[in-house]
Amino acid sequence: MSVFKVKAIQSLQAEFSVPGDKSMSHRAAMIAGISNGDCLIRNFLPSEDCLNTLKAMGALGVSYTILEELEGFGPTVIRISGRKMKLLKSPMPIDCGNSGTGMRLLAGLLAAQPFDTELFGDESLSSRPMGRIINPLAQMGAEIHARGEKAGCAPLVIRGKELQPITYEMPVASAQVKSAILLAGMFCEGKTTVIQPAETRDHTERMLAAFGVRTEREGNAITLHGGQCPDARDFRVPGDISSAAFWIVAAAALQGSRLLIQDVGLNESRNAIISVMVRMGAKISDRVHNQEDGEPIGNIEICGRGLTGTVIRPEEVPNLIDEIPVIAVAAALAEGKTVIRNAKELRVKETDRITTVVKNLRLMGAEVEEFDDGMEIIGGKPLHGAVLQSYGDHRIAMAFAIAGLFAEGETIIENTDCVNTSYPGFEKHLSAIMKEKTDPQAYVLKTIKHEKAWD
């Protein structure tokens, strides 16, 4: 079981890029896999979550060739041959690992396939709510059984059926639920509409559009016309802003720092971390330099000037839901009070992230009050090193590695293998930052070029 040993830094002057976006990599594997031909996916994220989705598509009959790999992790450039909407029955149950996105989106994709599929996951995924996708998919005519020990939880058995389009008002603001319904809607005749209670990340809609599948948006309602097969095309995945967020906070909290993160996704439904850190006092410029493939990509430059507390607005929460653990760390480092409410969804992520964040912040000496739907942090008290659990949650491990960069003494984070579910190479970047390296080469993750089939 690996651990992070983190010590305080005095300076952060660096330029580097982070691996590909997790949300988009899942979607690229799925949408390319049902397209009508060969698609080259570049900068795919070789994290455990996305590799599980890629392997799932392989088990469902999609063939692919690996052209480049991130050394020690897995494929980054892949040629995927789409199956024109018709997948094959998997010879065995499909392992979604730790990934809610993988399981929920695959359920949508499989709901209309004429065979049964079983999806299972690890302990964390087996305790996360699946009723949120089972209910709307059942309204469309799908038959999905949640066979978990906990009611409404995985393993899921999906018995493919002919589906009917629906108009569905989502009770929670979830891009995963929206995407599962839209993917299922592709197999229906007629219009499927999903109404969101608040805007959620729109990668599915954008990627479908890039692959020639029309959706329409009216306010927070998204409509998809069924019966369209994605047109094969190439897609480049931008860097993951949720991975960049750890370094954005580190740089923002350190007076005199300068950090440039290159080629990161700047989709407006994901970039609230930037406006929040600016509100907290950081000087940040973000510039889109590329709009190809329907997703804005650009560089983010952060100059640290110290932080002050803020109030996270309710409408910002879905946009920065994955960044809240590291925002809570920023809040502990800021002067004054930060309020994070309307974020009950955090309780059903890889861990209950309200509990795990509050526990770890307190162990480091921060003043924090827990609420059912969030927390209030009185920042500015010096943090001290501690022995912390990741609780097997990648974002908890990484958020508290950032806290350790500002704590007196050593911070030890236990059970850190989980960071590979979203950020292969995090440890290398952390170690270069702890050594205060300014040479960009110190941050480069090594790729290997070769052509091979998946083994």
Ligand code: S3P
């Ligand atoms: C994701 C959506 C979010 C996010 C998750 C990835 C996606 O979940 O927390 O890490 O790729 O659609 P919800 O949409 O369920 O909030």
